[in-house]
Amino acid sequence: MRFRFRPVDSSFYDLFSEAAAHLVVGAQLLSEMLADGAPRADIAQRMREAEHAADETTHSIIRRVNSTFVTPFDREDIYSLASALDDVMDMMDEAVDMILLYEVTWLPSETTEQVEVLQRCAELTAAAMPKLESMGALDEYWIEINRLENTGDKSYRRILANLFSGDHKALEVMKLKDIVESLEGAIDAFEKVANIVEQIAVKES
Amino acid sequence: MRFRFRPVDSSFYDLFSEAAAHLVVGAQLLSEMLADGAPRADIAQRMREAEHAADETTHSIIRRVNSTFVTPFDREDIYSLASALDDVMDMMDEAVDMILLYEVTWLPSETTEQVEVLQRCAELTAAAMPKLESMGALDEYWIEINRLENTGDKSYRRILANLFSGDHKALEVMKLKDIVESLEGAIDAFEKVANIVEQIAVKES
Amino acid sequence: MRFRFRPVDSSFYDLFSEAAAHLVVGAQLLSEMLADGAPRADIAQRMREAEHAADETTHSIIRRVNSTFVTPFDREDIYSLASALDDVMDMMDEAVDMILLYEVTWLPSETTEQVEVLQRCAELTAAAMPKLESMGALDEYWIEINRLENTGDKSYRRILANLFSGDHKALEVMKLKDIVESLEGAIDAFEKVANIVEQIAVKES
Numbered sequence A, B, C: 001m002r003f004r005f006r007p008v009d010s011s012f013y014d015l016f017s018e019a020a021a022h023l024v025v026g027a028q029l030l031s032e033m034l035a036d037g038a039p040r041a042d043i044a045q046r047m048r049e050a051e052h053a054a055d056e057t058t059h060s061i062i063r064r065v066n067s068t069f070v071t072p073f074d075r076e077d078i079y080s081l082a083s084a085l086d087d088v089m090d091m092m093d094e095a096v097d098m099i100l101l102y103e104v105t106w107l108p109s110e111t112t113e114q115v116e117v118l119q120r121c122a123e124l125t126a127a128a129m130p131k132l133e134s135m136g137a138l139d140e141y142w143i144e145i146n147r148l149e150n151t152g153d154k155s156y157r158r159i160l161a162n163l164f165s166g167d168h169k170a171l172e173v174m175k176l177k178d179i180v181e182s183l184e185g186a187i188d189a190f191e192k193v194a195n196i197v198e199q200i201a202v203k204e205s
Helices: A011-033 A040-067 A074-101 A111-132 A141-162 A169-205 B012-034 B040-067 B075-101 B110-132 B137-162 B170-204 C011-033 C040-067 C075-101 C111-133 C137-165 C170-204
Strands: none
Touching: A011 A074, A011 A111, A040 A074, A040 B170, A040 C011, A074 A111, A074 A169, A074 B012, A074 B137, A074 B170, A111 A141, A111 A169, A141 A169, A141 B075, A141 C011, A141 C075, A169 B170, A169 C011, A169 C040, A169 C075, A169 C170, B012 B040, B012 B075, B012 B110, B040 B075, B075 B110, B075 B170, B075 C137, B075 C170, B110 B137, B110 B170, B137 B170, B170 C011, C011 C075, C040 C075, C075 C111, C075 C170, C111 C137, C137 C170
16 A cells, blocks of 8 residues: 555646636737727627636636645635736726727727737737746746836837827827726736746745 | 643734724715715715724734734735725725815716615625634625626726716816726725635635 | 854845835936926936836846745745835836826926925835844834825825816826826835835734
């Protein structure tokens, strides 16, 4: 007879990968939303479904944390990472919702850059999640997300300066500012995910 | 002779209940503030007093954390929960202050819904605090707060879309948006409290 | 022969002091930015350099956390404190950038008060960092930062009420509000630093 150690539950990594996969879908829908003549109500509906699917994944992670004896890293960190991934989805959903509700007919061209940054962040995050298992090669992920967030920040401030140039009516500026801010908020939320991954790696190292 | 174990200090639960009780008062004052012909300066003064009383409770919790050897759950979590409860009060106080300072003569009817959500959140939080002791039956509290926050979110975006409809002057829209955002911020702050309670329960389970 | 204990690496305190010293520089540059006829592009350039220097210090702290076996306090707390100090710099850099980009020709006189609060917060934070080693006399620092943040909060709301008085055009109000909000955000970020220091002291006590 020999001791049987209970193995660490590897499916947490699968669930985090699933959560990040929802973000790839969300960023894609956001990109479709910006296209000329896009079926906005339809895209917003698909976004809502993606957001619900992301919620399901988040709850699966929480339930598993509650029912699993040995977790691959600290329970609180699993919880924080799951929440942070969920926050990104909420921000992207908010942006899509605002574009629909505010009935804007024009968006600054730089919003396309913001959404490209979001798509790149989603892909990097999806690629990073499986690496949590070995904690390997995550440095490049953080550095790149932080670089992207900096780029996003600069273009965000430039958009605002342009909006305030006097070419737009105040109410229109307020709507556009809200949308641009929610895109910037989604980029920041991706950075927060990267920061949590960094903290987990620091702890586990 | 037998060992005497030092009992866990149960009064932390009383202090958290006290903190949540201040939030019930704050939400009530916010509701009074919205009534037609409300004595705004007077209500804002009572809000200030409630906010100071809440500060006192927060400091009592911190002092007790510092002077108590055995705490019912992690010191950092006690600290986080106390701060999060305090943040709700600050947000509600901000909303009341803005309604007074901005001298608004009209508020969107949906702000009443937002304040009803806040009152419900305050009651649920007050009812949840004593349950921290047994960590029992807290699931319903989180789920309901999260549901309320989602409802609040939807009505918040609808209010904004209405404000931007063109029926209001830009400066008026900015004022109303600030107030509606601070109400939304208070609802979010209640959700943050619920998330911390969830994290504590996850840890202790 | 005797055991050689690896000493706790004291240079973490030096690095935190270095981080806080960058904030003193940043607050000073912000103050110069408000002066009549200030060479704004030049000051913004120096702010960018200060911000990069602050980034370097943050990375040095993270690298040292990763390569040091014994840290003076929890790795996560070192990480949180470094991030929070970095956030203050980002907020001050944002304020300077906005003043330049928005090409504002007038700022409410109370912004001077906000910047004075920021300079005072920076000095207090710089004075507090070396005290992390002994965890001594930090109470006064927290209390004073919290008091300053409360003052900042009140003057922030008063500025907004004045901006909304009807004397300014809506677009101008939006620009000024953004700047005033980023200053308020920097003050809040100093309070977050103080809260993290308080949490560390609570944990270590």
